[in-house]
Amino acid sequence: MSAVPIFADNDRDAGVVEEICGYLTEDPPRCYFLFAGAGSGKTRTLVEVLRRMTGVVEHEKGRGLARRLRMYGRSIRVVTYTKNAVAVINGRLGDNDLVEVSTIHAFCWELISGFNDDIRAALIAVKEAQLEKETAEALAKPKGITAAKQRDLDQIKEDIEAFRGTGVFIYHPDRETYGPGALAHKHVLDVTAWLLKNSPTLQTILKDRHPIVLIDESQDTMKSMLDALMDLAEPRGSGLTLGLLGDHRQRIYTDGHSDLPSLVPPNWATPELQMNHRSQRRIVALINRIWEAELEGRTQPANGVEQHPRAENTGGLVRLYVGDASLSPEDKVLGERWCADQMREASGATAWSHGDYQLLALEHKLVATRGSFLDAYSAMVLLDPNAAAPTGSGENKGPAAVQILLNELAQLEACVGADGALDEFKATEVFRRHGRLDDMPEDTAARASRVDEMLQAIGVLAAACANPISTVEEVLEPVLRAKLFEVDHRLSAAYADKSPPPPAPGRGDEESKQDRMRRGWCALFASPWNQLQKYRTYLAGNSVLATHQVVKGSEFLHVMVVMDDKSAAGNQISYDKIFGGTELSKADRENVEKGKETTIDRTLRLLYVTCSRAQESLALVLWSSDPAAALARVKGSGWFADGEVGSIP
Numbered sequence: 001m002s003a004v005p006i007f008a009d010n011d012r013d014a015g016v017v018e019e020i021c022g023y024l025t026e027d028p029p030r031c032y033f034l035f036a037g038a039g040s041g042k043t044r045t046l047v048e049v050l051r052r053m054t055g056v057v058e059h060e061k062g063r064g065l066a067r068r069l070r071m072y073g074r075s076i077r078v079v080t081y082t083k084n085a086v087a088v089i090n091g092r093l094g095d096n097d098l099v100e101v102s103t104i105h106a107f108c109w110e111l112i113s114g115f116n117d118d119i120r121a122a123l124i125a126v127k128e129a130q131l132e133k134e135t136a137e138a139l140a141k142p143k144g145i146t147a148a149k150q151r152d153l154d155q156i157k158e159d160i161e162a163f164r165g166t167g168v169f170i171y172h173p174d175r176e177t178y179g180p181g182a183l184a185h186k187h188v189l190d191v192t193a194w195l196l197k198n199s200p201t202l203q204t205i206l207k208d209r210h211p212i213v214l215i216d217e218s219q220d221t222m223k224s225m226l227d228a229l230m231d232l233a234e235p236r237g238s239g240l241t242l243g244l245l246g247d248h249r250q251r252i253y254t255d256g257h258s259d260l261p262s263l264v265p266p267n268w269a270t271p272e273l274q275m276n277h278r279s280q281r282r283i284v285a286l287i288n289r290i291w292e293a294e295l296e297g298r299t300q301p302a303n304g305v306e307q308h309p310r311a312e313n314t315g316g317l318v319r320l321y322v323g324d325a326s327l328s329p330e331d332k333v334l335g336e337r338w339c340a341d342q343m344r345e346a347s348g349a350t351a352w353s354h355g356d357y358q359l360l361a362l363e364h365k366l367v368a369t370r371g372s373f374l375d376a377y378s379a380m381v382l383l384d385p386n387a388a389a390p391t392g393s394g395e396n397k398g399p400a401a402v403q404i405l406l407n408e409l410a411q412l413e414a415c416v417g418a419d420g421a422l423d424e425f426k427a428t429e430v431f432r433r434h435g436r437l438d439d440m441p442e443d444t445a446a447r448a449s450r451v452d453e454m455l456q457a458i459g460v461l462a463a464a465c466a467n468p469i470s471t472v473e474e475v476l477e478p479v480l481r482a483k484l485f486e487v488d489h490r491l492s493a494a495y496a497d498k499s500p501p502p503p504a505p506g507r508g509d510e511e512s513k514q515d516r517m518r519r520g521w522c523a524l525f526a527s528p529w530n531q532l533q534k535y536r537t538y539l540a541g542n543s544v545l546a547t548h549q550v551v552k553g554s555e556f557l558h559v560m561v562v563m564d565d566k567s568a569a570g571n572q573i574s575y576d577k578i579f580g581g582t583e584l585s586k587a588d589r590e591n592v593e594k595g596k597e598t599t600i601d602r603t604l605r606l607l608y609v610t611c612s613r614a615q616e617s618l619a620l621v622l623w624s625s626d627p628a629a630a631l632a633r634v635k636g637s638g639w640f641a642d643g644e645v646g647s648i649p
């Protein structure tokens with residue numbers, strides 16, 4: 001192939017940057033929704049627009065915009081989904097005082113921080129609305145308000161009272177904040193959205209600071225924040241111009257709008273990126289087929305442009321392997337290794353035999369099982385279902401009440417060598433970092449005695465950590481006895497309570513938050529200590545195992561997608577239904593009739609996201625409850641050629 005057509009093909013999106021620059025510099029400027037598919041290079045497009053709009057790259061109208069922004073001390077605000085994306089954009093932009101890039105949490109907190117009376121009013125209004133909604137929902141059920149539900153409603157009332165008595169609210173976008181007035185991540189978004197709708201002062205502040213707001217991954221941006229901003233941007237010329245970047249095919253969180261393209265006002269511009277610069281042709285063809293598939297149970301429209309691979313990306317390998325879902329987890333791991341060997345043979349890529357491929361699993365529970373930290377993970381989910389698992393945005397740090405286990409104790413454990421000897425210098429540094437040396441006794445004898453007490457406790461702790469069968473309870477014992485660190489009051493109270501865990505609720509039974517947490521504490525104390533290290537690695541996003549949900553924005557040369565509905569918790573996703581090994585449920589059919597989102601819709605999007613992470617080769621491993629039916633259905637789907645499908649022996 002000659003160089004000319006390659007250039008022409010690869011450049012089909014070349015005009016989009018200039019098109020967007022045009023919308024932002026029109027008078028009045030025009031809002032836009034950029035439809036940017038997987039691997040379409042939306043970051044590059046965004047950065048190129050920003051460079052032109054801020055005078056870094058010569059652009060006549062951009063120069064005028066930059067001058068106006070600078071004259072009034074304003075800047076363009078870019079909101080990204082992860083801290084990593086913030087760093088990437090800042091890195092590419094260089095020193096640029098006309099652009100501020102942040103996560104949505106940091107953006108919201110910057111807007112509301114210090115407005116304590118407004119925050120209080122918003123929190124109370126949001127909680128009162130929640131109380132009203134939950135009460136009405138419970139009353140509509142045949143059982144009415146159960147005792148467990150009443151306890152939850154009382155908790156909301158207590159929260160409201162606590163907000164009334166709070167003077168100053170504190171928050172940090174990058175970590176959990178504790179203590180009086182500490183706001184959770186979700187609260188900050190709720191409060192900002194409420195205030196943007198109800199407080200003219202905040203509306204003016206926003207427009208005055210950031211007349212242009214560009215939001216990446218808008219399909220997953222919390223609905224209420226997006227609604228508030230979209231309202232403010234109307235009518236055109238209102239003083240706020242919005243640019244939304246997104247791909248509704250990649251929506252994987254429930255926070256976002258279910259069909260953002262249909263909500264975009266008709267007067268907005270809707271440019272599109274059609275290229276997929278990331279993946280080889282075969283992979284791009286597969287994701288196009290997946291998205292347009294006419295599947296039974298699908299309600300979402302197949303809207304969106306078909307993607308084109310780069311002209312030089314002529315290859316790529318795709319395989320689907322189907323195995324029996326009733327096999328043991330150990331046998332499944334062996335089966336997945338067999339698949340990797342097949343991929344090695346078919347592709348010739350040694351990465352498949354060296355474990356240098358990215359394994360994407362369906363669900364956190366599946367990862368916890370494969371990664372041997374299921375007890376610790378399950379306990380964390382009971383303690384705080386919202387904070388237990390890593391998220392795409394990287395803000396989850398585990399339940400707030402157990403932070404000492406995830407931070408201080410992990411750091412102290414790292415001071416103990418393989419021979420069990422303590423590195424006192426490093427340990428002192430850990431205590432100093434956590435402010436534990438500030439209140440050491442002045443008196444020499446008392447100080448020496450306290451040091452002895454601490455060293456003795458660390459000795460017991462080191463021995464417990466080194467013992468592979470130690471439980472979390474055994475490791476905690478010396479820490480609490482010698483008060484080595486400041487401990488969350490919920491942790492110390494739960495530790496002191498030696499009552500047995502309440503029974504798990506039966507199917508369909510409600511459970512109060514207190515009972516659920518008590519079960520969580522008991523499960524955590526009984527968990528093997530060595531599972532916590534694996535859990536921490538996973539939570540930090542440093543594990544070679546990743547769930548589908550956390551791979552947002554990433555790309556890998558070789559990908560294995562493990563689809564095992566049986567090992568996953570919940571029924572939100574079912575690959576076996578997509579591939580035909582399981583029939584649609586009654587609820588699925590009812591949802592289809594009502595035009596509501598179905599398991600098929602959600603699963604198709606997740607499949608789209610995972611497959612589109614692969615650059616060179618992609619193995620799909622399906623553990624099906626009816627492998628024969630799945631194989632037959634797959635063969636008729638047109639997604640794969642005959643030689644691309646195989647059975648796991």
Ligand SMILES: Nc1ncnc2c1ncn2[C@@H]1O[C@H](COP(=O)(O)OP(=O)(O)OP(=O)(O)O)[C@@H](O)[C@H]1O
Pocket residue numbers: 036037038039040041042043044247250277278552553554555612
């Ligand atoms: N114009 C381009 N020319 C060549 N390569 C490009 C171009 N734009 C992007 N790429 C490359 O294509 C890959 C995908 O780009 P990027 O990660 O920005 O896509 P994305 O739109 O954010 O995708 P996703 O939504 O799937 O995460 C990257 O490796 C990037 O370097």
